[in-house]
Amino acid sequence: MRYIYNAETCKYEPVIVSPKDAAKKLFQFLAITFTLGVGGLIYFNSTFAPVDETIQTQINQGLKAEWQVLYKQLDRASDQLHALEHNDDQNYRVILDLEPLDQSQREAGVGGREKASESIMYPLVRQAYEQAEKLKNRLEIEAQSLQQLQEELNKKEKMWASRPAIQPVSNKDLTRLHTLFGLRMHPLLGYVRPHNGLDFTAPQGAPIYATGDGSVSIAQYSESLGNMVFVDHGFGLQTRYGHMTKSIVHAGERVKRGQVIGYVGNTGTSVGPHLHYEVLYQGTYVNPINFFQRDLNNREYEKLIEIGSQSVTSLD
Ligand SMILES: [Zn+2]
Incomplete structure (x- = not known):
């Protein structure tokens, strides 16, 4: 009111x-x-509206240009990763005897993650997100693959280091190599018996080397092999060294390839100073020459064959 x-x-x-x-x-x-x-x-x-639209248009153009740069970067990263994957499959895995990964393994899990992008309303952003997700996934798979390669390489390195690949007696000390492996007349017992190794004739006291990395399983005296050393190299491989004048390692000791484990002698059933050398694979005698010849250069191998050709009997 x-x-x-x-x-x-x-x-x-x-x-x-x-x-x-x-x-x-x-x-x-x-x-x-x-x-x-x-x-x-x-x-x-x-x-005011025309001014806003102009700015908005400029912003949009700027954003589109930046997206293009982003896409190019993503494409470049994808290409580089592809080159790495190709190298992995065609080179590294071949060298290490591993099967290449197939594409489905490399893209495993991508489908599930793409769903997260469905909530993104802007197509450009969604596309970039999906592309980045795929890259991330491929990178994870490749990282796992490289990890597997590293583990395999470590295993192979250990295996290669364990392989009895060198001569147990140096060529400078070697005067004769008896390459007889298999059945032959025993020089002392006088009947046919398998000779399960090679005989390296060298002066008494010449050093004897472990032919691969491993651990000493036996270091003791036996009537037949005299002072002997057995080395377990793992991977099913074992080497045996007999007739030593003396051994300088003990059971359980780790030895490296090239390490002196004893000296040439004439103990046990032996007709003269020499090293009786055996290689066993999975418990079966194999000819040692098949292992160490690969580790020799041409001159060393020729010398070995020349020395070996001079002998037709074993010294046991
Ligand atoms: Zn022998």
């Missing part, structure tokens, strides 16, 4: 507003509000 001062009555009297006047005032209010609203909108659009 509004009041107005009446000068004639000197009183404040209530103002009576008719419904018609009220409707008229409401209409005026709405008309002014609408006019101001529309006018403001037109003014806003004509003044």
Whole structure:
């Protein structure tokens, strides 16, 4: 209720507003509000919107250019990874006797992860996300593959180091090599018996070398082999050294290829100073020459064959 001062009555009297006047005032209010609203909108659009759109367009263009750079980087990373995968499959795995990984193994798990990208509404972002996910997945698989290669390489290195690949007596000390392996007349017993190793004739006291890494399983005296040493190389391989004047290792000791384990002698059933040398694979005697000849250079091998060709008997 509004009041107005009446000068004639000197009183404040209530103002009576008719419904018609009220409707008229409401209409005026709405008309002014609408006019101001529309006018403001037109003014806003004509003044500010074009500026915003220009900036927005520039931002969009900038973003698109940056996306292109990102895609190129992703493609480049993918190409580099592909080269690494190719090398892995075609070179490293071939050298180490491993099967190459097939493509399905390399992309395993990608499908499940792609679902996470479904919630991304912008196609450019989604595409980049999926591409990055695939790369990440391939990288994980490749990292696992390289880890496997490293483990295999360590195993092979250990195996190669354990292989009885060198001569147990140096060529400079070697005066004769008896390459007879298999059945032959025993020089002392006088009957046919297998000769399960090679005989290296060398001066008494010449050093005897472990032919591969391993651990000494036996170091003792026996009637037939005299002072003898057995070395277990692992991987099913064992070497035996007999007729030593003395051994300088003990059972359980680790030995490295080329380490002196004893000296040439004439103990046990032997007709002269020499080393009787055997190689066993899975418990079966094998010809040692098949192992160490690969480790010799041409001159050493020729010398060995020349020395070996001079003998037709064993010394046991
Ligand atoms: Zn022998």
